[in-house]
Amino acid sequence: MYHFADRWSTEAMEKTGVILNNLFSAMSDPTLVSFGGGSPAKEALPVEILQRIxxxxxxxEGRGVEALAYGQTQGLTDLREIIVTQLLAPKGVQTKIENVMITAGGLESMNLMCQVFINPGDVILVEDPTFVHCTxxxxxxxxxxxxxPMDDxxxxxxxVEEKIxxxxxxxxxxxxxxxxxxxITLSQERRQKLAELAETYDVIVLEDDPYxxxxxxxxxxLPVKSFDRVGNVVLANSFSKIFSPGSRLGYIVADEQIMAKLFDAxxxxxxHCSKISEVLCAEFxxxxxxxxxxxxxxxxYRERRDAMMESLDAYFPAGTKHTYPDGGLFTWVELPGxxxxxxxxxxxxxxxxVAFIAGEGFFVEGNGKGSNAMRMSFGNVPVDVIRSSIKTLGDYICAKL
Ligand SMILES: Cc1ncc(COP(=O)(O)O)c(C=O)c1O
Known part of the structure; x- marks a missing residue:
């Protein structure tokens, strides 16, 4: 008889665990076409470049020793410089390398933020629906x-203000x-307003922006962080979608006081993170x-998005609604009938x-929300397979109706 920690015994944890397990089992069956996971395309992984690097x-005379030895907790200095100058400054986030820490992907950033801030029973406002792994x-x-609630x-x-x-x-x-x-993408005005609400009510916005x-x-x-005047917005980003998810690299940008605690956590x-990953990413x-x-x-991804949008419009039943993303890897589909x-x-x-993710699991309170919805990820499926599989699934749904 094992005496696991109380944190594993909540009903919410069990429910979320089941959803995640289903998700990963659908992703790992090679005989299925999976619109389930959020994996980047394998063609989008810089394999040849990394071979050279x-x-x-x-x-x-290279950086092998640095890559294989222990290193700094906050991450390689040159990688953090690249983040500050190449990834943040052009997006309107002016910060210093002291305010940036490399993490083992976006998920570790969430974990560290919880370690630093969350006591049992604390409230976190989340989008409805939201990313189930962070839940x-x-x-x-x-x-x-x-x-x-969200709208288009x-x-x-x-x-948000009411709930705060x-x-x-x-x-x-x-x-x-x-x-x-x-x-869906949060409008510019709302990004600014969110940073203002964080300031007015002294609450932290945890901005997760991997796409x-x-x-x-x-x-x-502009990121919400670019409107932050008081240090109440913490920005988490990831190299998973733009470089490689297997390298497990992300970064977190925070005010000095928060960073000091994140450092300890x-x-x-x-x-620290894998220095091999950090060195290869910095050189890239x-x-x-x-x-x-x-x-x-x-x-x-543009070609795959277009193929997905055209196929949904052509083959799914009349009355189907779907989002039209300007980027990223997902569309949200709502079925009629x-x-x-x-x-x-x-x-x-x-x-x-054909696999996808059923919508219900993305709503923290359940109540049947999302029971007619599905998350479709088009990132990791070639264009011709998107067309043929969406046709197969669409025909099946039409026949069912
Ligand atoms: C919104 C969001 N946050 C975080 C992550 C996790 O990213 P990482 O691979 O950097 O841990 C993902 C991955 O799918 C994501 O969609």
Whole structure:
């Protein structure tokens, strides 16, 4: 008989765990076409570039020792300089390398923020729907996730303000650009307003922005962090979608006082990230590969997005609604006719060999919300397979109706 920690025994944790397990089992079956996970395209991984970079790194005069030895907790200095100058400054975020820490991906940033701030019972406002993996992290720290409504332009600010007054949350967790799971983007005015609310009510906005660079139509928007005047916005970003998810690299940008605590939490967790990953990533940017690479991957995703949009319009039943993302990897589809997508998923896997994620799991309070919805990720499926699989699934749904 094992006596696991109390944090594992909540009903919310169990529910979220089941959703995540289902998600990963659908992703790992190679005989299925999966629109389930948020993986980048394999064609978008810079394999050949890294072959060249790593050979140079591991030559005697290269950076091999740095890559293989213990290193600084906050991460390689040159990688943090690249983040400040190449990734943040052009987006209107003026900061110093002391305010940036490398993390083992966006998920570790969420974990560290919870370690630093969350007591059991603290409230975190989350988008409704939201990214289920982060919900699981918040629940692991026994936070209460309170959903906040969104419309086509993201979180509705009047509702955010109401909920701040009602619940006094520790964080407002938002994915402002090409949101997971909906693909919706928070408008510029609302980004500014959110930073103002964080200041007025002294609450932290946790801005999770891993998709922002993968934009292939529309105009770039400034991060919420760029409007932050008092240090109440903490920005988490990731190299998973623009470089490599397997390298497990991300970064967090925060005010000095918060950074000092994040530093201690990181030290107490794993001391620092993989220096091999950090060195390879730093060289990738320093040697100027990123702009061309980004152009290439945006082209891949634009074609896949277009194929997905055209196929949904052509083959799904009349009355289907879907978002039209300007970037990122996801679209959110709502079906007509009372179809339950959790049941549909089981049928689709059996009869069509096509997987997606049913919508219900993305809503923290359940109540049947999202029961007609599905998250479709087009990032990791080639154009011709998108067309044929969406046709197969669409035909199946039409026949069902
Ligand atoms: C909104 C969001 N945040 C964080 C992550 C996790 O990213 P990472 O691979 O950097 O841990 C993802 C990955 O899909 C995501 O969609």
């Amino acid at each position: 790593s050979q140079a790194v591991f030559r005697r 699981m992290i918040f629940q692991m720290f026994k936070a209460k996730c309170v959903p906040c 332009h993201g979180l509705v600010m009047e509702e 007054k009602q619940y006094h949350p520790k964080f407002i967790y938002t994915i402002p650009t090409f949101q997971n799971p909906t693909g 922002r660079d993968i934009r292939y139509s529309g105009h770039d928007l 990181k030290m107490a967790t794993n001391s 940017f320093k040697q100027g590969y990123y702009p061309e690479h980004l152009k290439k991957i945006c082209q891949i 009372g179809i339950n997508t959790t049941e549909l998923l089981a049928e689709s896997v059996r009869h069509c060999r």
